[in-house]
Amino acid sequence: MDIPTCSMVPGTKEPRHCACCGALLERRLVRGPCGETPAEHLVCTSCGEICWLDPKVAVGTLIEWQGGLVLLQRAIPPGYGKWVFPGGFMDRGETVAEAAVREAREEALVTVGDLELLGVYSYPGHPVILIAFGATVQSGTPGVGDETLDIAFCPLDSIPYEKLAFRSTVDAVSAFVARRRSGQPR
Numbered sequence: 001m002d003i004p005t006c007s008m009v010p011g012t013k014e015p016r017h018c019a020c021c022g023a024l025l026e027r028r029l030v031r032g033p034c035g036e037t038p039a040e041h042l043v044c045t046s047c048g049e050i051c052w053l054d055p056k057v058a059v060g061t062l063i064e065w066q067g068g069l070v071l072l073q074r075a076i077p078p079g080y081g082k083w084v085f086p087g088g089f090m091d092r093g094e095t096v097a098e099a100a101v102r103e104a105r106e107e108a109l110v111t112v113g114d115l116e117l118l119g120v121y122s123y124p125g126h127p128v129i130l131i132a133f134g135a136t137v138q139s140g141t142p143g144v145g146d147e148t149l150d151i152a153f154c155p156l157d158s159i160p161y162e163k164l165a166f167r168s169t170v171d172a173v174s175a176f177v178a179r180r181r182s183g184q185p186r
Helices: 096-108 167-181
Strands: 025-030 039-044 056-065 068-074 087-089 111-121 128-139 148-155
Touching: 056 096, 056 111, 056 167, 068 096, 068 167, 087 096, 096 111, 096 128, 096 148, 111 167, 128 167
Parallel strands: 056 128
Antiparallel strands: 025 039, 056 068, 056 087, 068 148, 111 128
16 A cells, blocks of 8 residues: 655645645635634645644753753754753653653653643744743753753853753743742742
8 A cells, every 4th residue: 555655845844745645735724613714724635634734842851950950952953052951842642741751861861850830832933832841850960862962050040041042942941040039949
């Protein structure tokens, strides 16, 4: 059986062919099941399947260590060489907390616990939603994982905001620092 693959429109991150039957997709106005205002979606020209371009969900773990924050220097694009906290995309079947713990283990080589939700970050036109958690190290010593060039332990009063990789990184770190400075308990 010939299984269709998702081929992308050159210069975009949109699929060109239907994942169900392989026919071309086209943009159409589609009304929701409750009669909502029509919105533009990619629709298969053959079987009518709607291609939902839903955002990706990412998690981040802001790890407290020795009175500071663990930051990692990225070894992969986007943001190669810039600084982030451990994070990445959720895997299917994971809870957000499980994903946050996994990303901390993969990227900073530690097991974390005492997770506290810091915030949810999304921006117009950006297809990623970040769910950020604060956490403490339960076991291990923070180290450099496969996707990391270097590691830093930054006191809260000397975070290198200008070297952080993404807007969501800056916003989550700012929220983390503000909470700690205000004395909010874990």
